[in-house]
Amino acid sequence: MGVLVFAEHDGAAVTEATRRAVSAASALGAPVDAVVAGGDEAEDVAASLAGTGVGRAWLCQGAPYADQLPEPLAERLVALVRAEGYEAVVAATSTQARDLLPRVAAGLDVQMLTDVTAIEDTETFVRPNYTGSVLARLRCREAVQVLTVRATNFAPPAADGTSPAVARLEPGTDPGLSRLLEVQRTDSSRPELASARVVVAGGRGVADVGVGELEALADRLGAAIGASRGAVEAGLLPNDAQVGLTAKVVAPDLYIAAGISGSIYHVSGMKDSGVIVAINKDPEAPIFDVADYGLVADLREALPQLLEALEPS
Amino acid sequence: MKVLAAVKRVVDYNVRVRVRADGSGVDTANTRMAMNPFDETAIEEAVRLREAGTASEVVAVTVGDAGSEEVLRTALAFGADRALRVESDAPLEPLAVSKALAAVADREQPDLVLMGKQAIDDDSNQVGQMLACHLGWAQATFACAVTPADDELHVVREVDGGQRTVAVALPAVVTTELELNEPRYIKLPSIMKAKKQAIERLGLAEIAVDGSPRLELLGVSEPPPREAGEQVDSAAALVDRLKNEAQVI
Numbered sequence: 001m002g003v004l005v006f007a008e009h010d011g012a013a014v015t016e017a018t019r020r021a022v023s024a025a026s027a028l029g030a031p032v033d034a035v036v037a038g039g040d041e042a043e044d045v046a047a048s049l050a051g052t053g054v055g056r057a058w059l060c061q062g063a064p065y066a067d068q069l070p071e072p073l074a075e076r077l078v079a080l081v082r083a084e085g086y087e088a089v090v091a092a093t094s095t096q097a098r099d100l101l102p103r104v105a106a107g108l109d110v111q112m113l114t115d116v117t118a119i120e121d122t123e124t125f126v127r128p129n130y131t132g133s134v135l136a137r138l139r140c141r142e143a144v145q146v147l148t149v150r151a152t153n154f155a156p157p158a159a160d161g162t163s164p165a166v167a168r169l170e171p172g173t174d175p176g177l178s179r180l181l182e183v184q185r186t187d188s189s190r191p192e193l194a195s196a197r198v199v200v201a202g203g204r205g206v207a208d209v210g211v212g213e214l215e216a217l218a219d220r221l222g223a224a225i226g227a228s229r230g231a232v233e234a235g236l237l238p239n240d241a242q243v244g245l246t247a248k249v250v251a252p253d254l255y256i257a258a259g260i261s262g263s264i265y266h267v268s269g270m271k272d273s274g275v276i277v278a279i280n281k282d283p284e285a286p287i288f289d290v291a292d293y294g295l296v297a298d299l300r301e302a303l304p305q306l307l308e309a310l311e312p313s
Numbered sequence: 314m315k316v317l318a319a320v321k322r323v324v325d326y327n328v329r330v331r332v333r334a335d336g337s338g339v340d341t342a343n344t345r346m347a348m349n350p351f352d353e354t355a356i357e358e359a360v361r362l363r364e365a366g367t368a369s370e371v372v373a374v375t376v377g378d379a380g381s382e383e384v385l386r387t388a389l390a391f392g393a394d395r396a397l398r399v400e401s402d403a404p405l406e407p408l409a410v411s412k413a414l415a416a417v418a419d420r421e422q423p424d425l426v427l428m429g430k431q432a433i434d435d436d437s438n439q440v441g442q443m444l445a446c447h448l449g450w451a452q453a454t455f456a457c458a459v460t461p462a463d464d465e466l467h468v469v470r471e472v473d474g475g476q477r478t479v480a481v482a483l484p485a486v487v488t489t490e491l492e493l494n495e496p497r498y499i500k501l502p503s504i505m506k507a508k509k510q511a512i513e514r515l516g517l518a519e520i521a522v523d524g525s526p527r528l529e530l531l532g533v534s535e536p537p538p539r540e541a542g543e544q545v546d547s548a549a550a551l552v553d554r555l556k557n558e559a560q561v562i
Contacts, residue, residue: 302548
């Protein structure tokens with residue numbers, strides 16, 4: 001009985017996406033527990049779930065869990081779900097959840113749902129296909145529902161006075177299939193592209209003005225930097241900034257496309273954004289078809305003017 | 314090392330898909346189809362491992378209808394040694410596909426299974442991880458670099474906020490990102506030769522996989538189109554709209 005949320009964290013506290021996954025999980029109509037995998041930090045992480053409505057926080061601690069390796073973690077989660085009789089497992093869509101939850105679902109012999117964007121009732125879900133070009137409504141009556149949910153589509157939980165009861169899990173056996181060798185974090189003072197509230201993306205047109213102007217705008221707005229395939233191919237912006245159908249798919253509150261023409265490929269990766277701004281010197285650029293605000297202008301003039309207009313008066 | 318590369322036939326990524334009028338699914342009749350781009354990266358990596366002498370044999374496998382043999386021909390043209398189709402006229406859910414592939418792995422005994430991280434039709438991103446679970450093998454998803462090292466593989470994985478490098482024991486399942494390699498351009502003679510090669514077939518019943526769906530598809534729809542936007546005439550007007558109308562900055 002109940003829903004288990006896999007609580008992803010940054011080593012100190014659960015991610016904002018996890019908090020929203022808790023609120024999505026509560027739509028399934030059963031008490032929500034959470035499981036935190038990690039080392040010593042897991043206790044602090046569990047404490048950060050206070051106020052979210054999570055009833056119990058399981059600490060899954062020990063060497064293989066601290067390294068967040070999917071094989072031992074999935075095995076332990078399957079055992080926990082079986083032992084406690086959880087009816088659903090929920091996590092926010094992320095690379096870790098996308099790596100881990102299918103293995104959990106297979107261990108439970110259930111068909112899972114990836115990247116759920118709406119929960120209509122306790123067994124009816126909406127999720128995108130074809131990078132969001134199509135929305136599928138699905139009924140899931142599996143013995144255990146396993147879902148990743150797109151966090152930006154769910155509100156953060158309304159703060160309450162609850163504090164989760166903490167319980168320690170006995171470590172499972174480590175199958176010893178993989179080892180963590182190295183973690184490299186993208187060296188950036190900017191927010192991460194996939195979860196940024198604001199994205200400033202550049203296309204080939206950025207060549208006219210230079211990447212520095214784009215970066216200045218991103219920094220002024222506290223934004224992550226995105227790129228079109230054209231900008232990556234032209235060597236203007238790094239590959240890991242690429243937004244598009246087979247690259248990063250983003251849905252920030254504000255997406256500013258600067259010098260991006262708006263191919264189907266690129267638009268597939270950003271069309272679920274809250275507000276889309278297009279700045280392009282070509283008034284016929286297809287990016288204007290999806291933009292809430294369009295500015296036909298040369299970036300050499302538009303970007304400095306934008307920065308100036310953004311300065312507090 | 315023997316490598317199994319799993320490939321899927323999907324609607325070509327340049328095609329804008331259309332929902333059937335009755336909302337029962339996506340209209341794929343008379344639509345240009347192609348190999349899932351992530352799977353192209355997987356088959357390319359498999360062939361490179363053989364060319365480097367690390368792999369001795371590359372077997373391409375797909376699960377699908379007769380039409381999906383087209384992507385097995387493509388895999389053969391890339392340089393796969395053999396090709397095998399698990400026959401299913403109806404599209405299968407990821408769990409069933411993973412069970413079919415597990416049965417193929419039991420028969421073929423590969424040391425490594427490579428496949429794209431996800432297919433660009435249902436965007437599920439599940440099959441590789443599920444397969445690794447069924448087989449009790451290590452998994453390395455979102456691979457952007459794969460290096461053989463003794464009896465294991467070192468895999469650099471693209472994850473949120475950076476990269477994680479893991480060592481996986483063999484046998485293992487590795488799912489690929491496009492950054493892993495640049496798939497080769499297939500030349501006409503390879504395509505002609507691939508047309509003549511035999512394709513092995515396996516029925517779902519032969520491998521005792523139940524292909525019946527677990528989820529009920531209630532319908533598909535296109536998301537509501539974005540409302541027509543507004544053209545502003547200056548950067549100052551844009552900032553004003555973002556601050557006062559949209560209230561996003």
